[in-house]
Amino acid sequence: VAEPALDHQKRFEAAVDVIKKLPKNGLYQPSYRVMLRFYGLYKQAVCGPCNQPRPGFWDPVGRYKWDAWSRMGGMSSEGAMATYVDEMKKVAKEVLETLPVNEKTA
Numbered sequence: 001v002a003e004p005a006l007d008h009q010k011r012f013e014a015a016v017d018v019i020k021k022l023p024k025n026g027l028y029q030p031s032y033r034v035m036l037r038f039y040g041l042y043k044q045a046v047c048g049p050c051n052q053p054r055p056g057f058w059d060p061v062g063r064y065k066w067d068a069w070s071r072m073g074g075m076s077s078e079g080a081m082a083t084y085v086d087e088m089k090k091v092a093k094e095v096l097e098t099l100p101v102n103e104k105t106a
């Protein structure tokens with residue numbers, strides 16, 4: 001039986017890899033909200049809690065990213081990895097369910 005923490009990490013790495021390999025412009029366009037949610041979980045999993053200063057007025061994108069990361073608070077790295085995988089599965093399921101069925105042959 002595999003170490004549960006290691007298991008989380010493997011699944012997380014696989015999920016990260018899938019997301020990195022998705023085409024930028026596919027059938028499904030995630031909202032900024034969804035992207036920021038994954039971003040926050042990713043940073044928390046990889047870097048731990050956000051302890052950087054919030055970017056200033058001239059970097060609105062940086063501030064959105066910082067906010068998404070900070071929102072994770074003190075969540076553990078393992079918790080962030082597990083949540084990232086769970087939410088990716090949920091989104092993938094939703095996407096696959098809404099894809100048009102155009103292969104009906106019967």
Ligand code: ST9
Nearest residue numbers: 016019020022023024026027028030035038039042091092
């Ligand atoms: C489509 C296919 O339509 C339809 C069927 C698909 C069915 C399966 C669906 C699965 C759903 C998954 C949901 C997607 C949600 C998208 C989340 C995006 C975040 N995760 O190295 P950099 C950080 S597909 C989170 O410069 P890359 C990294 O730390 C059509 N964050 O860029 C850095 O921040 P900072 C839709 C990550 O490597 C910043 O991002 N296609 C991850 O060139 C930039 O990193 C898509 O949605 C990660 N895995 O790009 C494409 N990796 O600077 C989604 C890095 O602060 N993918 N970061 O350190 C992408 O947009 C990019 O691959 C990327 C990384 C942004 C995740």
